[in-house]
Amino acid sequence: EDQVTQSPEALRLQEGESSSLNCSYTVSGLRGLFWYRQDPGKGPEFLFTLYSAGEEKEKERLKATLTKKESFLHITAPKPEDSATYLCAVRGIQGAQKLVFGQGTRLTINP
Amino acid sequence: GAVVSQHPSRVICKSGTSVKIECRSLDFQATTMFWYRQFPKQSLMLMATSNEGSKATYEQGVEKDKFLINHASLTLSTLTVTSAHPEDSSFYICSAPTGGFGEKLFFGSGTQLSVL
Numbered sequence: 079e080d081q082v083t084q085s086p087e088a089l090r091l092q093e094g095e096s097s098s099l100n101c102s103y104t105v106s107g108l109r110g111l112f113w114y115r116q117d118p119g120k121g122p123e124f125l126f127t128l129y130s131a132g133e134e135k136e137k138e139r140l141k142a143t144l145t146k147k148e149s150f151l152h153i154t155a156p157k158p159e160d161s162a163t164y165l166c167a168v169r170g171i172q173g174a175q176k177l178v179f180g181q182g183t184r185l186t187i188n189p
Numbered sequence: 190g191a192v193v194s195q196h197p198s199r200v201i202c203k204s205g206t207s208v209k210i211e212c213r214s215l216d217f218q219a220t221t222m223f224w225y226r227q228f229p230k231q232s233l234m235l236m237a238t239s240n241e242g243s244k245a246t247y248e249q250g251v252e253k254d255k256f257l258i259n260h261a262s263l264t265l266s267t268l269t270v271t272s273a274h275p276e277d278s279s280f281y282i283c284s285a286p287t288g289g290f291g292e293k294l295f296f297g298s299g300t301q302l303s304v305l
Binding site: 112114119120121122123124127165175176177178179180181182184 | 193195221223230231232233234235238280282284286293294295296297298299301
């Protein structure tokens with residue numbers, strides 16, 4: 079069974095204080111690891127898809143990296159508007175197009 | 190980017206009533222759509238996969254007679270919560286895949302259901 083574990087559960091940073099969020103996964107044949115941002119009361123917003131170990135993708139202050147066991151979402155010099163819950167999900171070969179989500183990391187950036 | 194529209198955004202109803210939630214793909218066709226449920230401060234749990242022109246596939250533990258899914262066209266899927274009870278109160282979110290191999294999954298804005 080595909081599983082995703084995210085850590086930490088919650089993270090508070092000061093504006094400008096860089097950090098990383100972790101996503102550990104087990105999957106039978108990775109067909110994609112996904113990062114989403116979710117604001118309260120809203121649906122998740124797509125950020126990145128990573129497909130193979132060593133792959134990296136960047137978008138503004140965010141950079142996602144992937145190994146065979148985990149993914150990191152690095153946030154550089156965050157701003158208060160980066161506050162949100164960040165969700166990690168995987169798609170395996172047995173799950174067709176289904177995604178299995180982690181519990182998320184609630185990120186708060188204090189001004 | 191692709192847009193998935195979900196309505197209504199919020200529903201408050203009495204126990205025993207049925208509630209219908211619509212999910213539309215606005216600028217692409219979706220033969221498959223997914224329905225998720227999310228409790229406060231928890232992650233998304235897949236409820237069912239909606240298939241255009243055929244029966245939905247439900248995840249283990251999800252009552253198909255309780256959560257009726259209809260995917261009548263390539264741009265519309267509906268979820269009906271029948272005889273809703275307070276324990277059905279939750280945030281329901283639909284999603285649709287797009288891209289060459291459906292590699293991007295776009296989500297609707299969600300529906301907050303509160304059953305009194």
